[in-house]
Amino acid sequence: MKVQIDSQLCQGHGRCYDLAPDLFGEDDEGYATLTALTADGNVPEGREGDIRLAAANCPESAVLVHEEALNDRR
């Protein structure tokens, strides 16, 4: 799974870094960022559910999740 913040859509609601403060952070203006754990969009193993929950709670749908279903199934 991969995760990405669409900075064109993000308005700094902060739902993602509220729900998963180790997977998402905020910049100096409150816009969402990835963290050391999610650097380069990599989702740590076992944390897929937290990423999906953050995405599902973003009012602007700015947390983009790429499931990579084919690779997962292999």
Add this chain to the structure above:
Amino acid sequence: MTVDDRFTDSPFQKADPAELTRFEVMDGPVSDWATDFSHMDEQYAENAHEIWDDLRGRCPVAHTERFGGAWLPTRYEDVQAIAYDTEHFTSRAVIVGNYRPPLDLAPVGGVPPISSDPPFHHDARKLLLPAFTKANVAKQEITTREFCHSLINAFEGRDLVDAATEYAMHIPIRVIADMLGFPTEDTPKFKVFVENALEGVNRSPEEREASTEVLFSYLLEQVRDHIDNPRDDLTTYLINAELYGQKLAPNHVVGTMALLLIAGIDTTWSAIGASLWHLAKNPEDRKRLVEEPALRATAVEEFLRAYAPVTMARLVKEDVELGGVEMKKEDWVLLPFPAANRDPEKFERADEVVIDREVNRHAAFGLGIHRCAGSHLARMELRVALDVWLDRIPEFSLAEGAPMRWSTGQIRGPRMLPINLG
């Protein structure tokens, strides 16, 4: 010492009466909510949820001839579309009333950045954002918690309190006074400023202007005091802030201070009050949150969804078709985020309060570029206010028969909330 002469004269400018578009005040009973709605009506205050559900089923965009003509969308998708569309809608005025401010007030507006349009909006907002990040507002948490405890200490020996005016209201007033660096003893004035700005919209333009002038003179006093005695607060920050290489225009400084004072109070007061109202009426939810503090953050989001206090507004900038209606240039449009939050197309069990709702993409703080700049502050206050209340007063209920009142206008919350303690 250099003298800051921007504030020698009052930045408050009376609008040229010829430039105000005035409308007849129509405050009689509503004949049909679909064609004659009034958000200033006591019925709307009491039954907003039922009214929105009814309109969503049969309109879904209601209209009124009041206020010179206004629209009320009720579906999530329509509210969202308007919030995102800054081409056809302007924020030049965000409180629907009986006169429209002059066109040349755009793109700054009277209270930037909420009243500003792009691209100016972005730059004015950028100045404020750093002070209101989650990390920054967390610095107010300890004092907020202590303050909440002090309010509850004052309940000692009583079995009936008004949670609206003896608890909820004081919390945002105190927090914003601290952030702006205003004297604590001035806080009783703030309630009056807020009522004049938000609930007095059916008063005459002259009356409304006079109360705005009182607010601006108060703010000007604070600015002058901060120029003489600079300190680490938002007022000094705004006095020194620069945009495009220059210090801010005096009406920008004072307008933004007015926004921070007004917008932070009524809204958070309403959210705290509505949450306590829900818990006072729903003992199962109350008990669960008393026993499971870890669930409170999730419940707060559900209270924000179900009892979102804030309805914003826009003026139509260019004729546009939306939600099946033709909106004309200069029509008012209300943006009822609380109605959007109860749209069954968007939310499962939309009309129920589900305190452990995990997926909750609510729009209580707005959508798009005008997302409430104080949302992190409001969340902190709401969480702390409920935390302290539930820990200190685990048993409480609504005092049936005692007067209870929801506010009219664009900010909805309990203004009288009689609660039996214990």
